[in-house]
Amino acid sequence: MNLEIIKAIKGLLEIPQKIVIIPHKNPDGDAIGSTLGLWHYLKGKGQDATIIVPNDFPKFLKWMPGSEQIVNFERDSSAAKALINNATVIFTLDFNHLGRIGQLQPLLEDSSATFVMIDHHQEPDNYSKITYSDVSMSSTCEMVFNVIEGLDDVESITPDLAISLYTGIMTDTGSFKYSSTTSRTHLVVAKLIEQGAKNTEAHNKVYDTNTPSRLHLLGCALKNMVILEEFNTAFITLSQDELDTYNFKKGDTEGFVNYGLTLEGIVFAVIFIENREEGIIKISFRSEGDFSVNEFARANFNGGGHTNAAGGRSDVSMEETINQFKALLPQYKDDLNA
Numbered sequence: 001m002n003l004e005i006i007k008a009i010k011g012l013l014e015i016p017q018k019i020v021i022i023p024h025k026n027p028d029g030d031a032i033g034s035t036l037g038l039w040h041y042l043k044g045k046g047q048d049a050t051i052i053v054p055n056d057f058p059k060f061l062k063w064m065p066g067s068e069q070i071v072n073f074e075r076d077s078s079a080a081k082a083l084i085n086n087a088t089v090i091f092t093l094d095f096n097h098l099g100r101i102g103q104l105q106p107l108l109e110d111s112s113a114t115f116v117m118i119d120h121h122q123e124p125d126n127y128s129k130i131t132y133s134d135v136s137m138s139s140t141c142e143m144v145f146n147v148i149e150g151l152d153d154v155e156s157i158t159p160d161l162a163i164s165l166y167t168g169i170m171t172d173t174g175s176f177k178y179s180s181t182t183s184r185t186h187l188v189v190a191k192l193i194e195q196g197a198k199n200t201e202a203h204n205k206v207y208d209t210n211t212p213s214r215l216h217l218l219g220c221a222l223k224n225m226v227i228l229e230e231f232n233t234a235f236i237t238l239s240q241d242e243l244d245t246y247n248f249k250k251g252d253t254e255g256f257v258n259y260g261l262t263l264e265g266i267v268f269a270v271i272f273i274e275n276r277e278e279g280i281i282k283i284s285f286r287s288e289g290d291f292s293v294n295e296f297a298r299a300n301f302n303g304g305g306h307t308n309a310a311g312g313r314s315d316v317s318m319e320e321t322i323n324q325f326k327a328l329l330p331q332y333k334d335d336l337n338a
């Protein structure tokens, strides 16, 4: 990675700072893993550091060492505000524009702290003084490893730090199978295991956490799947009523969207999930090959992300959203059949 970035980060950490680390809203494995990994590192260096999440994160990540010390802005907004106001350095991890942190956005916009962005999403904003942005990276966790390596501290990685980064790489690469997984990713993971990451434990704790109601919800989602062979596309809908029927808990629909891609020939998979409270349809897009769901989500559904994984939203009803979606497909037909 870029030596200037390492130099700049090194310079920041030469003196004691008041550090806040922030991941995106609805934090996933990479968001929690990378913030915890960095947090363990900074604590190890004697720095005063706190992680603030914009809102809660799924239960299947709550076993991670240090996660109990994460400040949830929705629950402890006054503590979070004080920490942000006093911060001299703010690391923003796994996102690249301040619109991704919900209610925290105005607080960060008013902050005079030095901002450091570490992120692998496309088209970064320029709010940070130090920007480590690389869309070729498997995960933000891999990038945090690169920073630690750049600072010549790999041998100081503790088991708690190692398992944090391991877990984020594991979840963001679909257990090391997405195309973003490089030989370098495997080398990083190998080093993390060497430093004490208990890999089997991470897999069990993240993936073997089904509840009967989640499996029933999955059954419902799969039953609702619509396959549009003409466009090599499969989509799933879940209404708020269906979520309620199966006692939906945050994180329960994680991974559902990927089932569409396991069908032979399907290159584009989508899940539409109604959120009555927010009055929106939350959308996840996945693709195989060159079809860019980042561009599709940006152009049509107020979202974005990566080439093969993106998110978006719709402010109209499920029925209207599905109609809009179907009406869009013909103009992408050539790309979807490439």
Ligand SMILES: [Mn+2]
Binding pocket: 030, 031, 094, 120, 138, 139, 140, 172
């Ligand atoms: Mn990520």
